[in-house]
Every structure is written in structure tokens, then in C-alpha cells.
Amino acid sequence: MSVPEHVPAGLVRDFSYWTAPGMAPERGGDPQGALAGLHDGPPVFYAPNNTYDGHGTWVFVRAEDQRRVLQDAETFSSHRRLFEQALGEDLPTIPLEIDPPEHGAYRSLLNPLLSPKRVMAMETANRARAVELIEGLKDRSRCEVMQGFAFxxxxGVFLEFLGLPQSRRDEFxxxxxxxxxGTPEERGEAIRTVVGFMRELVALRRREPADDFMTFVVQATVNGQPMSxxxxxxxxxxxxVAGLDTVAAAIGFNFRYLAETPEEQARLRGDPAAIVLAVEELLRAFPTVLMTRIASHDTEFDGIFIKAGDRVSCPSMVANRDPAEFECPNRIDLTRENNRHVAFAYGPHRCLGSHLARRELVIAMEEWLARIPSFRIAEGTAPLTYGGHVFGxxxxxxxxxEKAVAA
Structure with a gap:
């Protein structure tokens, strides 16, 4: 393990979101629950091999400290460039990898497209899509939910938002x-394919405007300048990147929990109005994303020296199990109120699509429970869970x- 000279030996911990107990691919695992154990250790520590490319990160455990980091975009930058290695060029994912004050202009532009009002305007089509998928599954008495429904x-919601035909769903x-x-090579290939598609779509919408997201973007101005x-x-x-894996994984964790708690299934079937509150607790218990930042300059955090260029991670799944924030944090209570979870991050980069994601999760659960009878983990199987940048x-x-019993 390579540890920078400025990191005290007492703050070094052998930990990785990919390989630590509960993080590596495991049948029947609970990666979010496994991370709750970090609260038994130091509130901040350094993990030397804690990124997909082998870099170390400072890990912030407490929710209060994570909020301080995520709110301070001047010190802790989002300038990470997720696609740079795969593309061989600097292509920021906007507005995620743009820091204030420039970030505010992009976010103000996009806010109306993902506002509660706009999300509700998509409700009918998104609900119909969920119903269609579930109706195609329910007579089978068994299915692999991630490929059969969640993804x-x-x-489908992504295609609707972009104004693209649903006939392209299998391709996407x-x-x-x-x-x-996929493998690292396949991931790089997929990134290049997606970016290439977006370039084609941008060119198309400049030539042939439509009533869709990309037309709005290419016709917009930011700080008085046309969008490039x-x-x-x-x-x-x-x-x-942000709208597919995260939502699909959340649906999977939610359905897995209900499959293992038939009494909660029954309660929500009898009281569908309780689903909205239940989804918030499941977001707290099973968040899928950890936030990573880079120190833009040397700084001190509660006596710990963090050097410019150091990576910093704020795992939402740890903050959401903080006993200083939540009573009985490891108990899943679908009636929990005043739920201050950070599943959608915090600060200026709080998830822009949180309203849409919430509705997707609520619609998925409402329509599944309305159409699928009491369900369980299929006998002889166990889901495969894993950590990483997005827990899955x-x-x-x-x-x-009854048919499934004999299957």
C-alpha cells in the first residue's frame, strides 16, 4: 500500500469499497449494512487503495462531517473527470463535474427540466411503462427482477426524458x-459508445429541433453564451451515467427487502399511501452512491492535514447509519418520519434528478405490489450484491x- 508522507500512520486503514468485507461480490450480502461498522472506528481515516484506479482516499464517516465537506465546494472540488481515461479527452459530465460559481448557471438551466412539476408531467407515461413491464412478467410466477424490470x-424513463423512441430500449x-x-475494456467501450451517441444526438437536434431535452439544451445559453x-x-x-444504474439498483435493493419481509409487503399492500414514506426509509437504508471530491488546496479538517490533490469520499450509506443522526440506525423502519438521509448527497451538487428518482421508485413499488402477489426470494437462489462507486x-x-413453488 502506498501512503502519502503527510498521512499519519495512525489514520491509515486497510479498506476498499470494492474488496472490504461485504463490498466484494457476495451472494446474499448486505454492503450498506456492512459499512455501518465504520462508526466503531475513527471519524476520518485514510484508505490507500480505495478507488477503482488504485488511488487512496480520505473517508469521512460521520454525517455531520460529510455535510461540511459536500457543502464546501471551494475546498473540495467535483472536478474528477470520470470519462477522461476512457475517451482520452477532457469531457466533464455537466453539472456534476463543474464547481461553483460556474456550476450554478448550469444547474439553474436544468432545474426546470427536473422540477416536481415536470416530473409529474411524465408520470402517466412512466407509470404505463411500469405496468406494461409487470403485466408481461406476472404470469411467469418468477423472474430475475434486475433484467426483467428494474433496468x-x-x-425507458431515460428514453422518455430524451424524447427517444422506446424501440431503442434493448440497445440502451x-x-x-x-x-x-462489464470488464474495464467493456466499460471503456460503452462510455465511448454513449458519448458518440450523444454527439450524434446534439448534431441532429441542431439540424432538426424537437420537443425534448437535447433540443432545449442545444438552444440554451449559459452566462449569455450559446451552449457548446x-x-x-x-x-x-x-x-x-447518473440516471440508470442508480435507480435500477435502488429498485433491486427495495424489492429484495420486501421479498424478505412479507409482513411489510402485506402492510404496504393494505395501505398504498404508506409507500411514499417507505421509499424514503429504504433510500436511507440502501443508498447506492458514494460521493467523491478532490481537495483543491491544502486544508486542515479538525486537525487532519489534507493536501491539495487528495481524494475525499463521503459514503452516503455510512452517513445514513450514523447513530448521532438516526435513532436505531440499523433498524429499518418504513414508518420513520423526519428522515434526514443523504441518499441524494448534500450541498450545491445535491442530486439534480432526485425528484424523478423518487417518483420512479414509488411508481415501481406501487405497481409491483398492485399486480404481483406475495413474492419471495426464489428457493435455492441468493442475490449477488457488491460495493463500488455505485452499490449494486x-x-x-x-x-x-403456487406455480413458482414447483418451478
Missing amino acids: PFAV LGWADKQFH DREAVGMGALLF IDDLELAWG
């Missing part, structure tokens, strides 16, 4: 599968009805 539903599903679950192709492509690429779940085989 197709999330991709293939890109998403490589992007989020590079900026428009960066915005489209962020939608793909695969091979989630659910079964329901």
Missing part, C-alpha cells in the same frame, strides 16, 4: 450492462404463487 424501467440496455457490469457541443454532450452523458445487486430472482 428496462429505468432505461446493452450499453448500460457494459457500462455498469461539448457542454451539451457532457449533460447528456451525465443523464446516462444482481441475480435477484423473485418468485410468487
Whole structure:
């Protein structure tokens, strides 16, 4: 392990979001719950091999400290450039990788497109899409939920938002599968494919405007300047990265929890109005994203020296299990109120698509519970869970009805 000279030995901890106990791919695992144990250690520590490319990070454990970091964009920058290595060029995902004050102009531009009002305008189409997928599954009495429902539903919402035909869903599903679950080479190929597609879409909408997201973007101005192709492509690429795997994974963790708690299933079926509150608690218990920043200058945090260029991570799944923030933090209470979770991050970069993501999760649960009878983890199977930049779940085989018992 390579530890920078400025990091005290007493703050070094052998930890990785990819390989620590509960983080590596595991059948029947609970990666979010596994991280709750970090509260038994120091509030800040340095993990030498804690990124996908082998870099170390400072890990902030307490929710209060994470809020301080995420609110201070001047000290802790989002200028990470997720696509740079795969593309061989600097293409920021906008506005995620743009810091204030420039960030504010982009966010103000995009806010109306993802406002509660706009999200509700998409409700009918998104709900119909969920119903169509579920109706196609319910007579089978068993399905692998991630590929059968969660990803197709999330991709369908993405296509609707971009104004693209649903006939392209399988094509986009293939890109998403490589992007989020492929080998390093496949991930790089998928990134290049998605960016190439966004470039083509930007060029098309400049020639042939339509009533859709990309037309709005290419016709917009930021700080009095027309939107460049590079900026428009960066915005489209962020939608793909941020809006698919995260939502699909959340659906998977939510359905897995309900499959293992038939009494909660029954309660929510009897009181569908309780689903909205339940989704908030499940966001707290099973968040999928950890936030990473880079120190823009030397700074001191509660006596700890952090050097310019150091990476800093704020895992939402740890903050959401903070006993200083939540009573009985490891107990999942679907009636919990005043839920100050940070599943959508905090500060100026708080998730722009949080309203849409919430509605997707609520719609998915409402329509699934309305159409699928009491379901469970299929006998002889166990879902595969894993950590990383986005915590995930695969091979989630659910079964329901008498037919499934004999399957």
C-alpha cells in the first residue's frame, strides 16, 4: 500500500469499497449494512487503495462531517473527470463535474427540466411503462427482477426524458450492462459508445429541433453564451451515467427487502399511501452512491492535514447509519418520519434528478405490489450484491404463487 508522507500512520486503514468485507461480490450480502461498522472506528481515516484506479482516499464517516465537506465546494472540488481515461479527452459530465460559481448557471438551466412539476408531467407515461413491464412478467410466477424490470424501467424513463423512441430500449440496455457490469475494456467501450451517441444526438437536434431535452439544451445559453457541443454532450452523458444504474439498483435493493419481509409487503399492500414514506426509509437504508471530491488546496479538517490533490469520499450509506443522526440506525423502519438521509448527497451538487428518482421508485413499488402477489426470494437462489462507486445487486430472482413453488 502506498501512503502519502503527510498521512499519519495512525489514520491509515486497510479498506476498499470494492474488496472490504461485504463490498466484494457476495451472494446474499448486505454492503450498506456492512459499512455501518465504520462508526466503531475513527471519524476520518485514510484508505490507500480505495478507488477503482488504485488511488487512496480520505473517508469521512460521520454525517455531520460529510455535510461540511459536500457543502464546501471551494475546498473540495467535483472536478474528477470520470470519462477522461476512457475517451482520452477532457469531457466533464455537466453539472456534476463543474464547481461553483460556474456550476450554478448550469444547474439553474436544468432545474426546470427536473422540477416536481415536470416530473409529474411524465408520470402517466412512466407509470404505463411500469405496468406494461409487470403485466408481461406476472404470469411467469418468477423472474430475475434486475433484467426483467428494474433496468428496462429505468432505461425507458431515460428514453422518455430524451424524447427517444422506446424501440431503442434493448440497445440502451446493452450499453448500460457494459457500462455498469462489464470488464474495464467493456466499460471503456460503452462510455465511448454513449458519448458518440450523444454527439450524434446534439448534431441532429441542431439540424432538426424537437420537443425534448437535447433540443432545449442545444438552444440554451449559459452566462449569455450559446451552449457548446461539448457542454451539451457532457449533460447528456451525465443523464446516462447518473440516471440508470442508480435507480435500477435502488429498485433491486427495495424489492429484495420486501421479498424478505412479507409482513411489510402485506402492510404496504393494505395501505398504498404508506409507500411514499417507505421509499424514503429504504433510500436511507440502501443508498447506492458514494460521493467523491478532490481537495483543491491544502486544508486542515479538525486537525487532519489534507493536501491539495487528495481524494475525499463521503459514503452516503455510512452517513445514513450514523447513530448521532438516526435513532436505531440499523433498524429499518418504513414508518420513520423526519428522515434526514443523504441518499441524494448534500450541498450545491445535491442530486439534480432526485425528484424523478423518487417518483420512479414509488411508481415501481406501487405497481409491483398492485399486480404481483406475495413474492419471495426464489428457493435455492441468493442475490449477488457488491460495493463500488455505485452499490449494486444482481441475480435477484423473485418468485410468487403456487406455480413458482414447483418451478
